[in-house]
Structure formats: structure tokens, C-alpha cells
Amino acid sequence: MRITKSADSGLSSILSDQVLDVIKKIFQISLIPTLLLFLYLLYGLISGQMADVAGKPTESAHALELVRQLSLYLNISLVVTLLSAILLYYDEDAFGVILLLVAAFLAYGLQLAIDLIFSSDATRLVNNTAAQELLREVHLTAMMVGAPGILMILRTMFSRFMTARKGEDLANLTYGQNAVKEQVPKALIGALAHCWQLPFCREGVRKGCPIYHARTKCWKERVGCMCEESIILLSMGGKEQSKGQDMTAGVGSGFVPIGDLLTKSAEEKKANIPTRAGPRGVRIPTNPHITDQQKRQRCQNCVIYNEHQRQKYQILSPPFTLIVPVLVFFQFDNLLHLMRNLLDAIDRLIGHLNFNNQGSADIAKGISGNVPIETILIICFTLVAMTWAQRFLEYCTFKLKI
Numbered sequence: 001m002r003i004t005k006s007a008d009s010g011l012s013s014i015l016s017d018q019v020l021d022v023i024k025k026i027f028q029i030s031l032i033p034t035l036l037l038f039l040y041l042l043y044g045l046i047s048g049q050m051a052d053v054a055g056k057p058t059e060s061a062h063a064l065e066l067v068r069q070l071s072l073y074l075n076i077s078l079v080v081t082l083l084s085a086i087l088l089y090y091d092e093d094a095f096g097v098i099l100l101l102v103a104a105f106l107a108y109g110l111q112l113a114i115d116l117i118f119s120s121d122a123t124r125l126v127n128n129t130a131a132q133e134l135l136r137e138v139h140l141t142a143m144m145v146g147a148p149g150i151l152m153i154l155r156t157m158f159s160r161f162m163t164a165r166k167g168e169d170l171a172n173l174t175y176g177q178n179a180v181k182e183q184v185p186k187a188l189i190g191a192l193a194h195c196w197q198l199p200f201c202r203e204g205v206r207k208g209c210p211i212y213h214a215r216t217k218c219w220k221e222r223v224g225c226m227c228e229e230s231i232i233l234l235s236m237g238g239k240e241q242s243k244g245q246d247m248t249a250g251v252g253s254g255f256v257p258i259g260d261l262l263t264k265s266a267e268e269k270k271a272n273i274p275t276r277a278g279p280r281g282v283r284i285p286t287n288p289h290i291t292d293q294q295k296r297q298r299c300q301n302c303v304i305y306n307e308h309q310r311q312k313y314q315i316l317s318p319p320f321t322l323i324v325p326v327l328v329f330f331q332f333d334n335l336l337h338l339m340r341n342l343l344d345a346i347d348r349l350i351g352h353l354n355f356n357n358q359g360s361a362d363i364a365k366g367i368s369g370n371v372p373i374e375t376i377l378i379i380c381f382t383l384v385a386m387t388w389a390q391r392f393l394e395y396c397t398f399k400l401k402i
């Protein structure tokens with residue numbers, strides 16, 4: 001049984017189902033001791049057992065030794081769990097974000113939760129050598145989980161740059177859903193390509209297509225080969241067609257070939273197609289029976305226009321996403337100031353919500369001025385902002401279709 005979502009690329013397509021099943025078993029087996037060890041260490045802390053032995057040298061030494069030993073086992077099983085999880089969920093976009101959230105909770109959320117739940121007793125619980133050793137281990141665990149989280153988020157963003165987006169809304173099209181791609185003269189810049197420079201333009205239709213001869217774009221004229229029969233009719237027969245047929249052929253003998261009748265009918269239809277003057281003096285067919293709004297909706301559900309959107313996304317995605325770290329780099333000091341103010345505000349709010357009316361929860365004190373932690377926090381915020389920027393561009397390009 002396949003565990004990850006099926007994908008055309010990525011690890012799930014390289015590893016066989018049997019290998020993935022073995023990795024899944026390893027993940028499940030290693031996850032159990034990882035959770036048990038972590039919860040047991042946490043129990044030792046919050047139950048007050050570590051705090052109770054403070055001041056008793058023999059018991060303290062035993063508690064410290066136990067924490068160190070269990071931490072070692074925890075690190076080993078955590079490495080196995082993380083490696084197998086990465087192999088299993090490598091293709092999942094949300095995996096990196098989940099890892100980063102877990103890391104953030106371990107780094108800051110746990111201490112915060114202890115402060116909130118145990119209030120005045122929190123200081124007693126953590127102020128002993130075994131508890132301090134345990135908190136160091138928790139921070140190490142946060143780093144072990146956070147590092148692959150950051151790498152996975154970067155990988156997801158990079159893979160989106162390379163493959164553009166393959167969302168459901170692109171498969172759910174009304175016009176040209178099953179159209180096959182053809183070799184076409186490529187545009188220098190994909191995002192600026194005309195419809196006849198996209199792979200869904202069929203050579204047979206293009207030869208006589210008024211949109212092609214006018215060197216315009218079908219979505220600009222609101223008529224094209226996927227949505228209007230008139231374009232196909234006008235395309236039939238190429239240049240020969242425009243000269244018209246000799247309708248007197250066969251008259252006199254009393255026999256009119258069926259081919260001539262069909263051609264005559266097509267010719268009559270062509271003659272009745274309403275047109276207007278387009279670029280280069282080419283007559284562009286018009287459809288007076290539907291509104292501009294309906295024509296716009298038609299384009300939004302067409303494979304040609306969506307290919308145009310995909311190309312636009314591919315070219316806009318890297319600069320749009322990378323502008324975030326550039327802004328962060330130039331506004332680093334301001335962001336640092338903003339973050340400190342934000343942490344102070346959270347501190348005051350939590351302190352105010354405490355029943356013992358401490359006034360402050362002292363979270364900011366542990367972070368403010370600690371450059372490595374502040375930098376890691378800003379890197380995490382930057383990664384999240386980059387992901388949002390990419391999602392926002394996707395929303396504009398593939399949902400709003402602007």
C-alpha cells in the first residue's frame with residue numbers, strides 16, 4: 001500500500017511500494033519510544049520529582065544521570081523517526097510547516113505552557129540541575145526537528161518554482177480539457193506568449209485561424225479555437241478556402257457531388273459569421289449572443305488561458321517570493337524592534353491573564369537580546385512569509401485568474 005500521495009516526481013515515485021511499507025513500519029515503531037521517552041521526561045519535570053530531589057546530592061546525581069541517559073535514547077529514536085518521516089512525507093507540502101510548528105512549540109511553547117499552568121510553582125519545577133538538563137534536551141530536540149522543517153519548506157518552494165502549480169482547478173476545465181500538447185514556435189518570454197505560441201494551439205487549425213493571422217491573442221479578442229465554432233469554420237481549408245468554391249460545378253449534368261454540398265453548406269455558414277475588423281486588417285469573428293462577462297468566464301475555464309496563467313506564474317513566482325528575504329535583509333533592525341515590542345506585548349498580556357497578577361510572564365526576557373534565538377525566529381517568520389507570498393500569487397493567478 002502506498003503511503004504518500006501519488007506524484008509524478010519526488011521520492012514516492014523513486015521508492016517502490018514495498019520499500020515505502022518498510023519505512024512506514026520503521027516510522028511507526030520508532031515513533032512509539034520517541035513519544036514515550038519524551039513524555040516520561042516531561043512527567044519527571046511537571047510532577048515535581050526532579051524539583052523534589054534538589055538539595056539531596058545522591059538523588060540529584062541519579063536524576064541527572066537518568067535524564068542524560070534517557071535523552072541519549074530519545075535523540076537516537078528521534079533521528080530514526082525524523083529520517084523515516086522525511087522519506088515518507090517528502091512530497092507533502094505541509095510536512096515542513098508541521099515540523100517547524102513542532103519545533104517552535106518545543107523551543108518556546110513548552111516553557112510558556114509550564115509558566116502558564118504552574119504559575120508560581122513553575123520556578124521551583126525548573127530551577128534544579130536535572131530540569132535544566134532536560135530543558136536543554138528539549139531545545140536540542142527543537143533544533144533537530146526545526147532544521148529539517150526549514151529545509152523541507154525551502155524544498156517545497158523550490159519545487160513550486162520549477163514545476164509551477166498543478167492544482168485541482170487546472171484539471172477541472174470546461175474548454176480543451178483533453179487537448180494534447182503540440183510543438184509550437186516558442187515565445188522568448190513564456191508569460192508574454194500569444195495563444196499560438198502555447199502548446200495547445202493545433203497546427204491544423206492555426207494555419208487558417210484569424211487570431212493567428214492577426215498575430216493577436218484569443219483571450220484578448222474573446223474568441224478562440226476552443227470556444228467558438230466560427231474560428232474552426234474559418235480555419236478550414238486554409239487559403240484555398242478563402243477563394244470560395246465554384247458552385248456551378250456539376251450543374252447541367254443533374255449530379256451534384258456530396259462533397260460539394262457539404263462545402264456549400266460550410267461556405268454559407270462562413271458567409272453568415274459576424275466579424276469585425278481586427279489587428280492587421282484581419283476580420284475577427286464575434287459572438288453577439290453572449291456577454292463579455294460570460295466570455296471572460298469561458299476563458300477562465302479554458303486550457304489555453306490556464307496555460308498562459310501557468311507560464312505567468314512560473315516567471316513571477318521566484319521574484320515575488322524572493323522579495324520577502326530581500327525586504328527582511330534591508331529592514332532587519334526594524335523587524336527586530338517590532339518583534340521585541342510584540343514579545344513584550346504578549347508578555348504583558350499573559351502576565352495580566354495570570355491569576356497571581358505577576359504583570360509579566362518573562363518570555364521576552366529570555367529571547368530579547370539573545371541574537372541567535374532572535375535570528376532563528378526572524379528566519380522562521382521569513383520562511384512563513386515566503387510561503388504566504390507564494391500562496392497569494394497562486395491565489396491571484398489560479399483562482400482570481402488575474
Ligand code: SF4
Binds near residue numbers: 200201202212226
Ligand atoms: S485561437 Fe487557437 S488555433 Fe487560433 S491561434 Fe489561438 S490557439 Fe491557435
Ligand code: SF4
Binds near residue numbers: 218219220222298299
Ligand atoms: S475560451 Fe478564451 S482562451 Fe479559450 S480559446 Fe476561447 S478565447 Fe481562447
